[in-house]
Amino acid sequence: MADFVDQVVLHIKAGDGGHGCASVHREKFKPLGGPDGGNGGRGGDVVLEVDPNTSTLLDYHRRPYRKAANGKQGQGGNRDGAGGEDIVLSVPNGTVVKNADSGEVLVDLIGVGTRYIVAQGGFGGLGNAALASTKRKAPGFALLGEPGDALDVVLELKTVADIALVGFPNAGKSSLVAALSAARPKIADYPFTTLIPNLGVVTAGETVFTVADVPGLIPGASEGKGLGHEFLRHVERCSTIVHVLDCATLEPGRDPLSDFDVIEAELAAYGALDDRPRLVVLNKADVPDARELAEIVTPMLEERGLQVFTISAASHEGLREVSFAMGAMVAAHRESAPVEEPTRLVIRPKQLGAADFEIRRTGENSFQVTGDKPERWIRQTDFTNDEAVGYLADRLERLGIEQALTKQGAVAGAVVVIGPMEGGYVFDWAPTLNAEAHHSGPRGTDNRIG
Numbered sequence: 337m338a339d340f341v342d343q344v345v346l347h348i349k350a351g352d353g354g355h356g357c358a359s360v361h362r363e364k365f366k367p368l369g370g371p372d373g374g375n376g377g378r379g380g381d382v383v384l385e386v387d388p389n390t391s392t393l394l395d396y397h398r399r400p401y402r403k404a405a406n407g408k409q410g411q412g413g414n415r416d417g418a419g420g421e422d423i424v425l426s427v428p429n430g431t432v433v434k435n436a437d438s439g440e441v442l443v444d445l446i447g448v449g450t451r452y453i454v455a456q457g458g459f460g461g462l463g464n465a466a467l468a469s470t471k472r473k474a475p476g477f478a479l480l481g482e483p484g485d486a487l488d489v490v491l492e493l494k495t496v497a498d499i500a501l502v503g504f505p506n507a508g509k510s511s512l513v514a515a516l517s518a519a520r521p522k523i524a525d526y527p528f529t530t531l532i533p534n535l536g537v538v539t540a541g542e543t544v545f546t547v548a549d550v551p552g553l554i555p556g557a558s559e560g561k562g563l564g565h566e567f568l569r570h571v572e573r574c575s576t577i578v579h580v581l582d583c584a585t586l587e588p589g590r591d592p593l594s595d596f597d598v599i600e601a602e603l604a605a606y607g608a609l610d611d612r613p614r615l616v617v618l619n620k621a622d623v624p625d626a627r628e629l630a631e632i633v634t635p636m637l638e639e640r641g642l643q644v645f646t647i648s649a650a651s652h653e654g655l656r657e658v659s660f661a662m663g664a665m666v667a668a669h670r671e672s673a674p675v676e677e678p679t680r681l682v683i684r685p686k687q688l689g690a691a692d693f694e695i696r697r698t699g700e701n702s703f704q705v706t707g708d709k710p711e712r713w714i715r716q717t718d719f720t721n722d723e724a725v726g727y728l729a730d731r732l733e734r735l736g737i738e739q740a741l742t743k744q745g746a747v748a749g750a751v752v753v754i755g756p757m758e759g760g761y762v763f764d765w766a767p768t769l770n771a772e773a774h775h776s777g778p779r780g781t782d783n784r785i786g
């Protein structure tokens with residue numbers, strides 16, 4: 337039996353900043369050269385990214401320790417140390433990230449391409465060249481690099497699909513996904529064959545939708561029986577619930593009606609699923625007794641206001657009708673649902689502590705940043721607002737927005753800071769504006785005193 341791996345504890349460590357260098361310029365016949373120690377490089381970040389080709393957390397189950405590279409030390413001759421490489425960890429759509437110690441939800445990663453810096457690399461220490469001042473012309477010291485963030489997070493996968501198939505083990509949920517789509521989940525004549533939800537893409541006329549085959553539910557699932565909680569969690573993100581009822585089971589104490597009630601009771605106990613529309617599928621109609629039973633229970637279920645379909649996942653009978661009914665429900669939901677979640681970049685500078693901020697794409701050409709005051713982004717107290725914005729520019733750049741802002745109200749390439757607003761800053765996307773490139777100076781400007 338495969339391991340159930342849609343929840344995993346990941347131990348992550350961002351790179352440490354490199355130390356600054358204390359060095360004095362040496363040249364023949366010039367015994368007292370100036371300071372020329374370079375700054376340490378920045379440590380690499382650990383970034384999580386939603387990848388459409390990743391569907392499980394299996395990889396992290398196998399390798400739960402992940403570390404980004406450290407920054408290099410500064411060198412004499414004003415050479416700054418190289419920054420450590422970031423590492424980007426691919427996660428499936430719908431991954432919830434929690435702090436393993438506090439249980440606090442850090443982020444809910446939805447939408448292909450959504451990125452989150454889960455551990456930030458340490459800043460490099462300043463070298464003595466950068467520390468020189470009129471008072472102290474040749475400091476004989478440099479600053480140490482900051483350590484990178486180290487933390488344990490829980491990654492939890494909650495399937496994002498239009499439709500969740502729920503039912504007892506062995507009811508034929510995986511068989512139905514396989515019959516409706518190109519997915520090839522494991523199908524077998526024993527309960528709990530499915531441990532990780534299988535996703536299938538179904539086309540019904542104009543409507544294309546996803547169906548998740550949620551692992552089997554048993555009585556008590558809402559209290560955690562069987563693999564209950566693990567499975568019900570997946571139903572949460574689906575807009576429509578389809579009951580798959582086994583009309584051919586010979587297990588004592590079971591029939592399609594009571595199975596329906598048991599599953600409904602579990603959904604009710606789990607909570608917050610009442611608003612999802614339901615559809616009922618009576619499966620295994622290829623078995624003669626099962627067909628008879630389906631005919632008997634159909635009017636009883638219809639009396640409760642449910643749409644009922646008799647099918648056989650094995651012989652493919654009734655599949656067209658049920659896929660079109662599913663498609664119609666999905667389409668109706670999409671009509672009524674708010675617009676899709678925008679692409680989000682979630683940034684968490686460590687200086688902010690708990691008060692994260694988030695950049696949200698509010699339109700094709702605009703982002704909204706919500707969070708705390710920019711002054712607090714950097715620990716250093718004499719940090720100006722402009723510098724704070726410059727810091728954000730660096731973060732944007734690292735996140736793949738290639739050209740970013742330099743300072744408030746100024747343009748550098750593509751993003752303009754319009755100005756402070758309640759709870760954050762508004763950025764406007766202005767790709768046509770021509771302006772000076774940012775980061776013309778050495779990376780040393782990034783090496784804030786730690």
Ligand SMILES: Nc1nc2c(ncn2[C@@H]2O[C@H](COP(=O)(O)OP(=O)(O)OP(=O)(O)O)[C@@H](O)[C@H]2O)c(=O)[nH]1
Pocket residue numbers: 503504505506507508509510511512522523524525526527528529530531550551552553619620621622623647648649650651
């Ligand atoms: N005769 C008949 N057998 C079916 C039909 N659909 C599924 N089965 C059989 O029922 C058994 C269970 O099917 P699965 O699709 O694995 O059931 P499941 O609901 O995904 O089960 P779990 O993953 O354990 O929850 C397999 O032996 C299937 O071949 C059907 O329409 N007719």
Ligand SMILES: [Mg+2]
Pocket residue numbers: 509510511522523529530549551552
């Ligand atoms: Mg299954």
